[in-house]
Amino acid sequence: MLKTIPTNQVIVGMHIHALKGAWVDHPFWKTKFILDDIQDLKKLQASIIKEVVIDTSKGLDVPEVHSAEVVNIDQAESTVQIETVSAKEAVATKIEKNAIEVELLQASKIIKESKRAVASMFKDVRLGKVVDSTAVIPLVEEIAASIKRNEGALISLVRLKTQDDYTYMHSVAVCAMMTALAKELGLGDTEIRQAGLAGLMHDIGKAAIPLEVLNKPGALTEQEFNLVKLHPEKGHAFMLHAQIEDDVSLDVCLHHHEKIDGSGYPKQLKGDQISIFAKMGAVCDVYDAVTSNRPYKDGWEPGVSLQRMAQWKNHFDETVFKAFVKSVGIYPIGSVVLLKSGRLAVVIDQSPKTLLQPIVKVFFSTKSRARIQIEIVDLSKPSAMDEIVGHESAHTWGIDDVHELWTPVDA
Numbered sequence: 001m002l003k004t005i006p007t008n009q010v011i012v013g014m015h016i017h018a019l020k021g022a023w024v025d026h027p028f029w030k031t032k033f034i035l036d037d038i039q040d041l042k043k044l045q046a047s048i049i050k051e052v053v054i055d056t057s058k059g060l061d062v063p064e065v066h067s068a069e070v071v072n073i074d075q076a077e078s079t080v081q082i083e084t085v086s087a088k089e090a091v092a093t094k095i096e097k098n099a100i101e102v103e104l105l106q107a108s109k110i111i112k113e114s115k116r117a118v119a120s121m122f123k124d125v126r127l128g129k130v131v132d133s134t135a136v137i138p139l140v141e142e143i144a145a146s147i148k149r150n151e152g153a154l155i156s157l158v159r160l161k162t163q164d165d166y167t168y169m170h171s172v173a174v175c176a177m178m179t180a181l182a183k184e185l186g187l188g189d190t191e192i193r194q195a196g197l198a199g200l201m202h203d204i205g206k207a208a209i210p211l212e213v214l215n216k217p218g219a220l221t222e223q224e225f226n227l228v229k230l231h232p233e234k235g236h237a238f239m240l241h242a243q244i245e246d247d248v249s250l251d252v253c254l255h256h257h258e259k260i261d262g263s264g265y266p267k268q269l270k271g272d273q274i275s276i277f278a279k280m281g282a283v284c285d286v287y288d289a290v291t292s293n294r295p296y297k298d299g300w301e302p303g304v305s306l307q308r309m310a311q312w313k314n315h316f317d318e319t320v321f322k323a324f325v326k327s328v329g330i331y332p333i334g335s336v337v338l339l340k341s342g343r344l345a346v347v348i349d350q351s352p353k354t355l356l357q358p359i360v361k362v363f364f365s366t367k368s369r370a371r372i373q374i375e376i377v378d379l380s381k382p383s384a385m386d387e388i389v390g391h392e393s394a395h396t397w398g399i400d401d402v403h404e405l406w407t408p409v410d411a
Contacts, residue, residue: 001055001056001057002017002053002054002055002056003053003054003056003061003062004020004051004052004053005051005052005053005054005062006050006051007044007045007047007049007050007051007052008045009062010035010041010044010045010052010054011035011041011060011063012035012036012037012038012041013034013035013036013059013060014034014035014054014059014060014061015032015033015034015035015054015055015056015057015058015059015060016032016033016034016035016052016053016054016059017032017052017053017054017055017058018032018052018053019044019049019052019053019138020049020050020051020052020053021048021049021050021051032132032134032135033135034058034059035059098149098150098153099150100150100152100153100333100348100349102150103146103149103150103153103154104153104157104407106146106149106153107146107153107154107157107158108157110142110143110146110154111154111157111158111169111172113139114139114142114143114169114172115165115168115169115172117136117139118136118168118169118171118172118200119165119168121136121204122167122168122204122206122207125204125207125208125238126207126208130241130242130243131242132242133197133201133239133242133244133246133249136197136200136201137193137197139175139200140175140179140193140196140197140200141193143172143175143176143179143196144179144192144193144196146176147176147179147180147183148183151180151183151327151328151350152328152329152332152333152349152350153333154176155173155176155177155180155328155332155333156302156332156333156334156406157407158172158173158176158288159173159288159291159292159299159302159334160403160407161173161292161293162293163215163293163294163295164215166292166293166294167203167206167214170203170285170288170289170292171199171200171201171202171203171204172200173284173288173292174199174200174202174203174281174284174285174288175196175197175199175200176196176199177199177284177287177288177324177327177328178195178196178198178199178252178280178281178284179192179195179196179199180327180328181195181280181283181284181320181323181324181327182195182196182280183327184323184324184326184327185276185280185320185323191248194246194248194249194277195248195277195280197246197248197249198246198248198249198251198252198253198277198281199252199281199284201235201239201244201249201252201253202235202249202252202253202256202281202285203231203235203253203285204235204238204239204253205230205231205232205233205234205235205236205237205238205253206228206231206235207235207238208230208231208234208235208238209227209228209230209231209234210227213227213228214228215295216295216296217295217296218295218296219296229257229265229266230266232253232254232255232256232257232265232266233254233266235253235254236250236253236254239253248277251275251277251278252277252278252280252281254266254267254278255267255269255274255275255278255281256278256281256282256285257282257285258274258278258282259282259314259315259316260274260279260314260315260316260317261314261315263314264282274317276320279316279317279320280320280324282315282316282317283309283316283317283320283321283324284324286309286315286316287305287306287309287324287328290305290308290309291305298395300393301334301335301336301391301392301393301394302328302332302333302334302335303330303331303332303335303336303337303347303391304391304393306325306328306330306332307391309321310325326355329347329350329355329358330355330356331347331355331356331358331388331391332347333347333348333349333350333406334346334347334402334403334406335347335391336391336392336393336394336399336402337360337388337389337390337391337392338366338388338389338390338391338392339360339362339386339387339388339389340386340387340388340389341386342365342366342367343362343363343364343365343366343372343386344362344363344364344365344366344392344394344397344399345360345361345362345363345364345377346360346361346363346402346405346406347359347360347406348360348361348376348405348406351378351379351380353380354380356388357378357379357380357384357387357388358379358380359376359377359378359379359380360376360377360379361374361375361376361377361405361406362374362375362376362377363405364397364399366397369397374405
């Protein structure tokens with residue numbers, strides 16, 4: 001039986017079924033577990049989470065005591081009588097659109113917590129532990145909520161990985177992009193959540209690849225590359241062993257490196273042999289890989305990446321790729337563009353009117369080859385008196401701090 005109770009009524013021995021509130025606000029990366037440690041109880045009651053859902057069929061129930069008794073965290077022995085309500089009666093919080101600068105700050109918080117959770121999950125896999133995929137569903141929901149509030153914020157911000165945390169943050173990035181892409185393709189809420197979870201789990205097989213190979217600063221040998229190519233099958237086998245039965249997650253894990261022309265791996269599937277979700281995973285996986293800094297190369301600019309990917313014939317499904325471009329923007333946030341005036345600008349937000357005329361921050365003159373006074377321009381407005389000529393690489397002009405122009409100070 002499920003009961004919703006205040007956190008100050010929780011005692012050691014209860015089975016926590018769910019933690020009410022935002023995933024990033026609680027101190028655990030799992031949401032379903034037996035609370036068997038007094039220190040974990042203290043963490044929970046010191047957090048801002050006000051209510052939890054307990055499962056009395058799997059753990060202790062609320063003791064029936066007099067209402068005058070007050071819970072003591074140190075002793076964790078007494079509680080007060082409470083009113084319980086079914087978890088099904090919880091009212092969903094309405095998600096409203098956030099301005100980009102607001103959502104970037106929230107997305108930054110989600111990303112930091114996501115890294116912690118995914119790193120823990122990979123560590124458990126390396127230690128041979130069985131991971132419960134449902135434990136990361138709250139993380140998927142937080143990412144999906146951020147996408148709904150502002151599609152560009154988290155997707156653009158998660159691109160700024162370090163070389164050391166690439167494997168973990170890549171999973172978070174693909175989760176976010178799969179969510180946005182599923183939404184763009186018109187899939188239902190259930191399919192959107194499945195796509196997000198599949199994105200988060202798609203590279204779990206890399207936990208079986210030696211870290212010295214994954215993080216190698218130079219090009220891989222043929223033997224090392226063949227080892228890395230085993231990760232889809234290793235991940236699929238791990239998920240089956242862990243009794244993860246989500247068909248979408250299993251499919252994307254095994255087939256996200258397949259290509260439309262049959263030249264992918266591990267099964268060399270072609271065209272319609274590849275599911276819509278695996279086709280989505282292929283696009284999202286590659287885009288994040290080529291836009292991220294790696295030990296052996298710097299990432300491409302977002303806009304340049306889309307241009308190059310569009311030229312790879314028979315690699316991606318055309319319909320899925322076009323939807324992906326719409327979901328991240330023809331000029332994704334963080335893209336450097338060249339304006340007709342000869343100025344360079346970085347895209348800071350999408351215009352609600354058209355994907356071809358985003359909101360940009362002008363910062364450099366190619367004519368004088370020098371920084372100029374920063375100006376924010378909405379190119380969709382007639383007063384802009386300027387337009388995008390094309391994508392541009394900041395590195396070409398000796399600029400390596402573009403991200404500081406569009407990311408918040410606290411991100």
